[in-house]
Amino acid sequence: MLDSLPPLNALKAFEAAARLGSVTAAAQELSVTHGAVSRQIRALEAHFDTSLFERAGRGLVLTRYGRQLHAGVSEAFTGLRASCRALNREIEGAPFTLACPGSLLARWLIPRLDRLHRELPSLRLNALASDGEPDPRRGDISAALAFIAPPWPSDMEVIEIAPETIGAVAAPGIAERLTTRPFDALFDETLLDTASRPQAWPQWAHACGLDDDALVRARQSGQSFEHLYYLLEAALAGLGVAIAPRLVIEGDLQSGRLVAPWGFVDTDARLCLLLARGTPRQSGEQLATWLRHEVTTRA
Amino acid sequence: MLDSLPPLNALKAFEAAARLGSVTAAAQELSVTHGAVSRQIRALEAHFDTSLFERAGRGLVLTRYGRQLHAGVSEAFTGLRASCRALNREIEGAPFTLACPGSLLARWLIPRLDRLHRELPSLRLNALASDGEPDPRRGDISAALAFIAPPWPSDMEVIEIAPETIGAVAAPGIAERLTTRPFDALFDETLLDTASRPQAWPQWAHACGLDDDALVRARQSGQSFEHLYYLLEAALAGLGVAIAPRLVIEGDLQSGRLVAPWGFVDTDARLCLLLARGTPRQSGEQLATWLRHEVTTRA
DNA sequence: CATGTAATGTGAGTTTTTCTCAACGGTGGT
DNA sequence: ACCACCGTTGAGAAAAACTCACATTACATG
Numbered sequence A, B: 001m002l003d004s005l006p007p008l009n010a011l012k013a014f015e016a017a018a019r020l021g022s023v024t025a026a027a028q029e030l031s032v033t034h035g036a037v038s039r040q041i042r043a044l045e046a047h048f049d050t051s052l053f054e055r056a057g058r059g060l061v062l063t064r065y066g067r068q069l070h071a072g073v074s075e076a077f078t079g080l081r082a083s084c085r086a087l088n089r090e091i092e093g094a095p096f097t098l099a100c101p102g103s104l105l106a107r108w109l110i111p112r113l114d115r116l117h118r119e120l121p122s123l124r125l126n127a128l129a130s131d132g133e134p135d136p137r138r139g140d141i142s143a144a145l146a147f148i149a150p151p152w153p154s155d156m157e158v159i160e161i162a163p164e165t166i167g168a169v170a171a172p173g174i175a176e177r178l179t180t181r182p183f184d185a186l187f188d189e190t191l192l193d194t195a196s197r198p199q200a201w202p203q204w205a206h207a208c209g210l211d212d213d214a215l216v217r218a219r220q221s222g223q224s225f226e227h228l229y230y231l232l233e234a235a236l237a238g239l240g241v242a243i244a245p246r247l248v249i250e251g252d253l254q255s256g257r258l259v260a261p262w263g264f265v266d267t268d269a270r271l272c273l274l275l276a277r278g279t280p281r282q283s284g285e286q287l288a289t290w291l292r293h294e295v296t297t298r299a
Numbered sequence C: 001c002a003t004g005t006a007a008t009g010t011g012a013g014t015t016t017t018t019c020t021c022a023a024c025g026g027t028g029g030t
Numbered sequence D: 001a002c003c004a005c006c007g008t009t010g011a012g013a014a015a016a017a018c019t020c021a022c023a024t025t026a027c028a029t030g
Helices: A006-021 A022-030 A035-049 A064-093 A102-119 A172-180 A181-190 A200-208 A212-220 A228-235 A246-255 A281-298 B007-021 B023-031 B034-048 B064-094 B102-119 B172-178 B183-188 B200-208 B212-220 B226-236 B245-253 B281-298
Strands: A053-054 A059-062 A097-103 A125-130 A143-148 A155-167 A191-194 A223-225 A240-243 A266-273 B053-054 B058-064 B096-101 B126-130 B143-149 B157-169 B191-194 B223-224 B241-245 B264-275
Touching: A006 A022, A006 A059, A006 A064, A006 B007, A022 A035, A022 A172, A053 B053, A053 B264, A059 A064, A064 B034, A064 B064, A097 A102, A097 A228, A097 A281, A102 A125, A102 A228, A102 A281, A143 A155, A143 B096, A143 B102, A155 A200, A191 A200, A191 A212, A200 A212, A200 A240, A200 A266, A223 A228, A228 A240, A228 A246, A240 A246, A266 A281, A266 B172, A266 B281, B007 B023, B007 B034, B007 B064, B023 B034, B053 B226, B058 B064, B064 B245, B096 B102, B096 B281, B102 B126, B102 B223, B102 B226, B102 B245, B102 B281, B143 B157, B143 B281, B157 B200, B157 B245, B183 B212, B191 B226, B200 B212, B200 B241, B200 B264, B223 B226, B226 B241, B226 B245, B241 B245, B264 B281
Parallel strands: A097 A125, A097 A143, A191 A223, A191 A240, B096 B126, B096 B143, B191 B223, B191 B241
Antiparallel strands: A053 A059, A143 A266, A155 A240, A155 A266, B053 B058, B143 B264, B157 B241, B157 B264
């Protein structure tokens, strides 16, 4: 295909000037000085080796060739503008689908969804529970929220939201009967955890200075759940002491349905927002900012 | 109107890459490196804040949004290309209308028209006689050929072709009877000139060192014609001695129908090509070059 | 399974284009 | 006659685009 296209920006300037009948007006529309537009038009005239405007003192009048060019070009530009506006609408109007572990969704995100919709109305967030590994590479998902440990996957963008803090929690009844006893009496209770995070108890115990062997013994009579969600239900029901991320049980702590008298410790994992490729970066960053704010101010 | 147009050169790169399904192929078509195209596409993706291609190892595949954009954009670009090609055809196909004083046309240009059409076939020259002042500002004229003296008009482009040289000429019979007599015996003959160039005789006589007063006396019995054309016919008919631009009577000198034994002198006028605004500069310069060559080699 | 080939992506630096600023020149209204 | 407005232009500054060289990835082949 021959390079029969003239300089496009010159064409843009010409189109505006021809439509508005004035270099100055075109310059305003294009947010440049009138000198710039004048030059672009000159360049186009040089390209076609003909004059496109008659300089008629006050303003401009199209020549025969200018009229012909403008007729075709304005149509094409209208089409171009329409296509781009349509695409923008499409992109901006698309819902932002966020995958999120079920427990985090139910216990942390859903209670905040209303506020999110109010504060980020343009995002049109669509939250859904992800079972197992979050994978925003799935076509129908814009991003995933998850606790993950470094190294970050390299094939998608990872935005850190907050460090993960975990701690032992229990129903108030259990905690009460432990308050007068030594710290490691904790191990006399049934220890609950999830199959997906076997390192949680050791990490926490180690950070708290508890004896590893005692923990190993204690876990033998403990119970493991498939999902964090069941684990928490078990803890709420008073079945034992659970280990869980602070964020997920935040609401239960505030309502008093769970207590965590033994404190929390950071892990090497982070709460991260994983952006699928092709996801509008702006939306992702908006959401990340909102999440970060939500975590730090109302944690 | 909102500036809803993306960077057009990025759009051009995208259109080519989408159409050809390859960054490298697009780069070849646009005569740039693949890096340049890659960057332009990135810029466009940044503009829309979405990805337009899936990078699928070997080549590229349009995403949903990319497909949508390309559908609209390729159509617009096709229209743009068509408009510009049409305009180019229009401009290049337009005949080049050259106005020319009748005598110059008849005695100098017309004998050379055949060669001109052969050597500059793309010009499609259309020569016509201009009465009175040549004015390429008239809409239907591309350029004018004329002897004019400085200063040049400022509202059109002036290309100098050659200096004007004028001289006294006469039919061979008249010249013969003067050869044995002194130079200023010339003034005994009937002096012929044109109403449009009353200064021609004095200029020539002065440059030749002839007596001004004698000239004034001689002209009182001379005759003035409205056009150079009639003047030359009179000289050919042996009515007297005419003063004329060398170029116009060149053919008559060579054929021996006129002689100019007294030589020629330069005036301050020039043979110029006056280009109307809007006339393709390339055509004008082509013609000017040809004219200059024709004047100097076959004068 | 290493290796080669062909494709895209990217950092740094350079070239080219484009823009702005400030001045000039012409036109029309008051 | 003056003023306000508009387009043009030269010089220098700013921005965009490009090139080069290399990295990276996927597919094909020996």
